[in-house]
Amino acid sequence: MIPHRDLLPIALDAVDRAAALMRRQTPVTSTRKGDRDLVSEVDYAIERDLRSFLREVTPGIAFLGEEEGASGSGEWQWTLDPVDGTVNFVRGLPLCGISLGLLHGVRPVLGVVDLPFLGTRYWAAEGCGAHMNGRPITVSATTSLSEAVVGMGDFAVGADAANRNRLRLALMARLAEKVQRVRMSGSAAVDLVWLAAGKIDAAITLSNHSWDMTAGVAIAREAGAVVVDSSGNEYTSASTTTLAIAPGLVGQVLSHLKDTTAASR
Incomplete structure (x- = not known):
């Protein structure tokens, strides 16, 4: 090994x-x-x-x-x-x-x-x-969504972009009513390392490849983040969605994603 x-x-x-x-x-x-x-x-x-x-x-x-x-x-x-x-x-x-x-x-x-x-x-x-x-x-100790800054990954482009972006738009709208701020940097790596450093409290990417995420996920996890896919399962290189979250916000963020997904169907 x-x-x-x-x-x-x-x-x-x-x-x-x-x-x-x-x-x-x-x-x-x-x-x-x-x-x-x-x-x-x-x-x-x-x-x-x-x-x-x-x-x-x-x-x-x-x-x-x-x-x-x-x-x-x-x-x-x-x-x-x-x-x-x-x-x-x-x-x-x-x-x-x-x-x-x-x-x-x-x-x-x-x-x-x-x-x-x-x-x-x-x-x-x-x-x-x-x-x-x-x-x-280390990641932040934030436990309240009203005090959280959430990073969102880019909108989808290419085939079926409008359909794929419906969930992103709906989730951003829901979070905008609950969190302190929503931010979109345009870089998954930036979002993940800023989460690791406590600059933001969650980083949500709803479509990705392993080259986008591997380095940032390793860093975020070692900094104390919980990193899962949109179903709440542990992130792996096969995951196509990635949620990296400060531990005190995991349940709240996943709950909003689940509710938004159900409402968007």
Whole structure:
């Protein structure tokens, strides 16, 4: 069994490479991946560089990148979103970063998220706690929705977007009547690490892939968050929805989601 904690320095080195590239290379072109979805040449450059680097230093570990898919196989897998928040990045908005995680089977066990334009890096390995710029972090102790700030993932785009967005809109409307504020950053990684650091109290993503979530979920869990899918089951890499919540709010958030889902049918 690979000691995943020993892989943390490698993950940090990999993200150093990616963050340096992201800072120095302004996106000059972007390509549509689908309806209202973009990928830049920086996304490809980071993913190709880290795929090559990690193949060299950890040849026994598979790799999954958002832009060019999977390589290798086995029970361990690196997952990478090379630029999480590409639209923000292309527009010069600082809420974007690199999200590199490690799966053991379907469980996230390590994560590094670097937000180069905010000067913050978050990391965690299972059993080692969560950290921001080297300092330990924990989720908030909030227990009342009226005092909670909730992060919501982006609206759906592409095929059947209007239908898929009905639940998002209904849930946002319901939460807006109950919580202190609802926020949408445009980056799942930002939402998850801000939850881990106690800046927000819940992060709700109603459609996702494992490269979006692995690193942030590992960090949020080590910071004390409860991370489940929309049915309340423990999050795994097979989950297509993700709710990361401060422990004191889990029942309330899931109850509102359940009621909203029932009312939207």
